[in-house]
Amino acid sequence: MADDAILQVKGLVTSFQTEAGTIRAVEDVSFDVHKGQTLGIVGESGCGKSVTSLSIMRLLPKPFGHIESGEIILDKQDLLKLPAKKMHHIRGNRISMIFQEPMTALNPVHRIGKQIGESFMLHQPDMNEQAIYEASVEMLHLVGIPAPEQRIQEYPHQLSGGMRQRVMIAIALACKPDILIADEPTTALDVTIQAQILELMKSLQKTSKMAIIFITHDLGVIAEVCDDVVVMYAGKIAEKASVHDLFQSPRHPYTKGLLSAIPKLDNPPKQKLQTIEGSVPDLMSLPTGCRFQNRCFYMEERCQSQPPPLEQIDTDHFVNCHRWKEI
Amino acid sequence: MASYFIRRLLLVIPTFLGITLVVFTITRLVPGGPIERIISEAQQMSATEGDSAGTSQSAANDAPLSPEQIEMLKEFYGFDKPIFISYIEWLGKVLTLDLGTSTRYYDPVWDIIKDKLPVSAYYGVVTTILTYLICIPLGVLKAIKHKSFIDSTSSIVVLIGYALPGFIVAIILFVWPAAQWDWFPLGGFISEEFEDFTAAEQIWDVIHHSILPLIAYMIGGFATMTFLMKNTLMDHLASDYIRTAIAKGLSFRSAVFKHAFRNSLIPLATHFGNNISLFLAGSFLIEKVFNIDGLGLLGFESLVERDYPIVLGVLVITSILGLLGNILSDFCVALVDPRVKFD
Ligand SMILES: Nc1ncnc2c1ncn2[C@@H]1O[C@H](COP(=O)(O)OP(=O)(O)OP(=O)(O)O)[C@@H](O)[C@H]1O
Numbered sequence: 001m002a003d004d005a006i007l008q009v010k011g012l013v014t015s016f017q018t019e020a021g022t023i024r025a026v027e028d029v030s031f032d033v034h035k036g037q038t039l040g041i042v043g044e045s046g047c048g049k050s051v052t053s054l055s056i057m058r059l060l061p062k063p064f065g066h067i068e069s070g071e072i073i074l075d076k077q078d079l080l081k082l083p084a085k086k087m088h089h090i091r092g093n094r095i096s097m098i099f100q101e102p103m104t105a106l107n108p109v110h111r112i113g114k115q116i117g118e119s120f121m122l123h124q125p126d127m128n129e130q131a132i133y134e135a136s137v138e139m140l141h142l143v144g145i146p147a148p149e150q151r152i153q154e155y156p157h158q159l160s161g162g163m164r165q166r167v168m169i170a171i172a173l174a175c176k177p178d179i180l181i182a183d184e185p186t187t188a189l190d191v192t193i194q195a196q197i198l199e200l201m202k203s204l205q206k207t208s209k210m211a212i213i214f215i216t217h218d219l220g221v222i223a224e225v226c227d228d229v230v231v232m233y234a235g236k237i238a239e240k241a242s243v244h245d246l247f248q249s250p251r252h253p254y255t256k257g258l259l260s261a262i263p264k265l266d267n268p269p270k271q272k273l274q275t276i277e278g279s280v281p282d283l284m285s286l287p288t289g290c291r292f293q294n295r296c297f298y299m300e301e302r303c304q305s306q307p308p309p310l311e312q313i314d315t316d317h318f319v320n321c322h323r324w325k326e327i
Numbered sequence: 328m329a330s331y332f333i334r335r336l337l338l339v340i341p342t343f344l345g346i347t348l349v350v351f352t353i354t355r356l357v358p359g360g361p362i363e364r365i366i367s368e369a370q371q372m373s374a375t376e377g378d379s380a381g382t383s384q385s386a387a388n389d390a391p392l393s394p395e396q397i398e399m400l401k402e403f404y405g406f407d408k409p410i411f412i413s414y415i416e417w418l419g420k421v422l423t424l425d426l427g428t429s430t431r432y433y434d435p436v437w438d439i440i441k442d443k444l445p446v447s448a449y450y451g452v453v454t455t456i457l458t459y460l461i462c463i464p465l466g467v468l469k470a471i472k473h474k475s476f477i478d479s480t481s482s483i484v485v486l487i488g489y490a491l492p493g494f495i496v497a498i499i500l501f502v503w504p505a506a507q508w509d510w511f512p513l514g515g516f517i518s519e520e521f522e523d524f525t526a527a528e529q530i531w532d533v534i535h536h537s538i539l540p541l542i543a544y545m546i547g548g549f550a551t552m553t554f555l556m557k558n559t560l561m562d563h564l565a566s567d568y569i570r571t572a573i574a575k576g577l578s579f580r581s582a583v584f585k586h587a588f589r590n591s592l593i594p595l596a597t598h599f600g601n602n603i604s605l606f607l608a609g610s611f612l613i614e615k616v617f618n619i620d621g622l623g624l625l626g627f628e629s630l631v632e633r634d635y636p637i638v639l640g641v642l643v644i645t646s647i648l649g650l651l652g653n654i655l656s657d658f659c660v661a662l663v664d665p666r667v668k669f670d
């Protein structure tokens with residue numbers, strides 16, 4: 001399957017310089033993204049999902065964020081070795097990104113039309129003003145915004161959160177990117193809008209064959225939209241598998257915990273919700289050995305002394321646990 | 328929007344009434360008014376006369392003016408009526424653009440103020456424009472090159488300017504570049520031979536005279552404006568929509584100028600009108616050092632000399648300008664920020 005990978009992330013290590021010292025927010029993360037498919041990245045808040053996606057875009061906050069090592073390969077070239085100028089042609093053109101917070105992601109003093117049109121202006125310089133206008137209206141129409149001719153004249157504050165996220169999607173998709181990174185695109189929206197946005201992304205993907213990296217902390221959403229899943233824990237990959245394998249035979253205790261934390265309809269009502277006890281270790285003072293040890297039911301001595309390797313247990317199934325065979 | 332500004336203009340009226348009523352009352356209550364001045368002047372006069380003429384009349388010196396004369400003076404200055412009545416009378420005259428007569432020069436107040444207005448307006452407008460022209464680019468540069476050598480050095484310079492009071496700067500500039508080294512004229516607005524100059528020479532003459540006062544006026548305001556620009560721009564550079572812009576494929580530079588810049592002007596726009604009226608009112612100390620015949624000095628001297636018609640006249644002009652400045656600020660904000668809707 002690796003042969004049709006459109007984007008490969010290999011051994012990504014990203015760190016931040018903070019006042020208290022250097023922290024590694026992402027450590028040794030690798031995955032492939034395939035054309036026309038959706039890769040989900042899931043994990044608790046602070047596990048490094050956004051940092052991973054910002055690393056791919058090379059959008060880490062300067063000067064504190066820093067990619068220590070790894071490769072991000074698009075078209076056989078390593079994006080991390082590209083000069084900054086060349087990255088301008090990749091961003092918004094080959095790889096686009098939608099952010100977590102639609103309320104603040106648009107420029108408050110520019111009209112919607114200008115903000116969409118800017119993408120065309122940057123990447124398709126031969127388009128004239130009229131063509132840009134028509135293409136922008138078409139994009140708004142595509143993402144399901146009613147009366148696009150009118151909306152295009154409006155400012156972000158005149159739009160609801162769901163509308164703004166649609167505009168963000170329209171901007172991201174304007175130049176038909178090969179890869180769309182969606183960093184929790186629906187977290188800030190209410191549930192019905194969330195479902196609409198997910199539906200929209202799926203249908204747009206079908207027609208354009210783009211690959212999507214879908215970031216969320218919601219396994220329910222993963223089940224709905226993804227083909228493959230990466231489960232992250234404290235900056236590392238805990239488990240990586242196809243959606244089917246992950247839901248059918250989760251091997252990492254953390255994945256199991258996450259899955260059992262999803263409330264089910266056939267549970268007796270008013271039962272206590274399952275949660276994973278304990279909390280994520282501080283990235284400044286990680287334990288030796290497995291990062292999940294303090295919350296794990298299966299913890300034993302070697303989990304405390306040596307970090308588990310990421311083992312391949314099936315064609316596309318990887319797990320980062322010493323005891324995956326027993327559980 | 329038009330209706331908003333009409334309402335704002337109407338609101339000027341009660342504010343204006345409030346300000347003038349308070350000051351009017353104060354001029355009545357503070358000791359040392361024009362009548363007391365005339366009494367003391369008469370006293371001095373008769374005292375010196377008394378000295379030269381001998382010592383015979385010393386008993387009369389205590390009361391140089393008779394009670395009838397004082398009553399006449401009170402009537403002349405309108406002090407014989409209750410405060411509120413004379414305020415209404417004064418206001419009625421103001422509405423017909425009659426600001427009264429100076430108690431020092433016996434000229435109409437409006438004529439005196441009118442003489443000073445062009446100079447004050449010149450300094451007010453030029454100072455404001457120059458401040459913005461210098462502080463905005465400097466703030467942008469400091470934000471982009473945050474913590475660089477140029478950022479730190481300019482901070483030091485700007486902060487020294489902030490710490491030094493404007494009149495101290497004025498004195499320093501006056502003593503060395505003007506008096507000692509003779510690079511600039513010793514104050515005034517134009518040279519005496521101004522009339523004989525060609526147009527180009529006249530322009531240069533005005534500029535030459537105003538360089539030092541302008542520096543003195545501006546130097547204190549630099550810090551606030553520059554740091555306001557720098558800090559808001561830096562806030563905006565770290566904001567989500569800038570990340571969106573860069574994620575679209577914009578270079579950092581274009582993101583700064585096409586996206587962050589206009590947003591960062593919003594807080595500066597809120598100061599625009601106030602700055603103009605502030606500078607227009609002038610600083611009497613700077614005006615004094617450079618011998619500039621402006622409103623600031625006029626107001627201050629009239630206050631010292633208890634020339635109340637002029638004090639009130641200057642107050643009328645500056646408070647109206649200040650209130651209009653506020654409205655101008657609102658207008659500027661509406662210009663740069665589409666979220667601001669007045670209705
Ligand atoms: N600008 C930064 N400076 C310092 N540390 C940072 C910075 N951004 C992220 N981190 C660190 O990186 C870790 C991972 O952050 P990240 O934003 O990737 O989490 P996330 O998985 O996206 O969480 P969420 O679900 O809340 O969005 C955080 O725990 C934080 O300590």
Ligand SMILES: [Mg+2]
Nearest residue numbers: 049050100183
């Ligand atoms: Mg995040």
